[in-house]
Amino acid sequence: MTAVDVHAFADTSLTEPTLTEPTFTSLPAHAEELRRLVREFAQTRLRPAVRRLDEADAADFDWELVTEAHQLGLTRLVIPRHLGGLGYGELGVAVALEELAAVDAGFALIFGATMLGQAPLLLSGDAGVQARFLPLFAGDDPVLACNAITEERAGCDLLIPEAAEHAIGVTRARREGDHYVVDGAKMFITNGKVAHYGTVFANLEGHPGASGLTCFVIPLDAPGVTRGAVADKMGYRACLGTELQFDGVRVPAENMIGGEGGGVFINIAQMNMARAAVAAIATGVARGALDLAIAWCDERVQGGKRLREHQFTARKLAEMAAKVEASRLMYLRAAHLADTRVPAPVFETATAKLFADRIAIEVAEEGMSLMGARGYVRDWGMEKYLREALGSRIYEGTPEVLALAVTDAIYTEDDGDF
């Protein structure tokens, strides 16, 4: 098991904008400033649009709000400064995503999915592919990305090393001279409808299963790419998940990331890296539900006193608040470790997501209970938090997949001081 480092926040946090270390009581100055900026945007610009985003047609997309968020830097948070990014690392990303998700988790995921699409390029260590693609996210207009791995017959197998041999991919890549030709289909691809670039995983012809999985960066306006229908989701409606079809798409060989057969390793690394951010989104959902419940319990009078003055209600609110605090500490620590360890530690990142997913559902459910009928009515907003909490549990590792990762880490020997 990876050693639990109780001094993690006092350890070296060397995210690019500053060397200031996070502590148990405060964020580094750069992350605190980012949080303030994103919170202001979320409360003043995003909040008034939440109902519209939630009720819009599944295929609608608000480029205007996305452009404003892009101008805040949300599409380039993890890109290094020398490539035009802001170099915040996972800690900054996670803090920003909590702020967005406390208002609208779907909107937060637009940027989370973009970072997931950027992650393979960052993890590759390939200066050429980084220089060709990452600066594109720093222009005047927003550029979005997606990560395309899930298929009709392949999903979680690719996240569990011991199951990887059973992952049968449909999407194929075959080498033709200085290109690869990609054929196949992906599904449930967040940002698939709107992304400009995708990191797409395909099996080399003749190599089914994880051993042949290879990652390519593909401009989604390339000939042969077709974007399918948008999934009509229960929650997270501000971001669009679609199928992506690849028919004879020619990809230059230099757009391969991590080498032939390196896709499974890129995927595992990016999942470990991304889980802190996903835990932050779930924590944001829980916080949004908590804030709504706090306001309601302060306003609503029953039995001659405010709801929060009733002992049973106070107990519920206190438990909800404790869960949000614990979840935030877990994702902050996981994000810090993801910024300072390669590979990102499995135990801390997977437990952070496992916990955040669960408490988001519990807090939203309690919030709904506290608000009674109003909690069940769309006008009041609480039911949306519950819908989104249920969605958080599914993507980037279900509880079942996370449990396997966590227990595997528990039973894995640590190698001492490293």
Added chain:
Amino acid sequence: MSTYTTREQAVAVFSHLFEIMLRDETFTSTMRRDGLSVRFVHTAPEFEMYVDPDGVRIDDSPATAALAIKMSCDTAHALWSGHLLMPVAVAMGRIRIKGSVAKVIEFAPLLQPAFDRYPAIAREAGVAA
């Protein structure tokens, strides 16, 4: 059987590799500009190698290295020979790195010449490919 049979042989090859790297002005000036220093923790056989723009030090690492990279000498051999890709090695836990991921992202592309140089250096030292 291990690629490196003695500690002396491993020290000689890996230190020579980075001494050559440090003769490259781009490598050295980028390390200096970005404050990069690396503590390589090699196992089987065990030794530590500290690399900063001023040189290579063996078993004399300051506690302040920007990055610490741990791998076995077999893994190092496979990596620098081009038989093992960095993302694969990292995901499999065969290479573990402590320090800022932002620094790792800056440092990794600088290492490209090491892949070109290593096979000849290893061969000259009598290390089997």
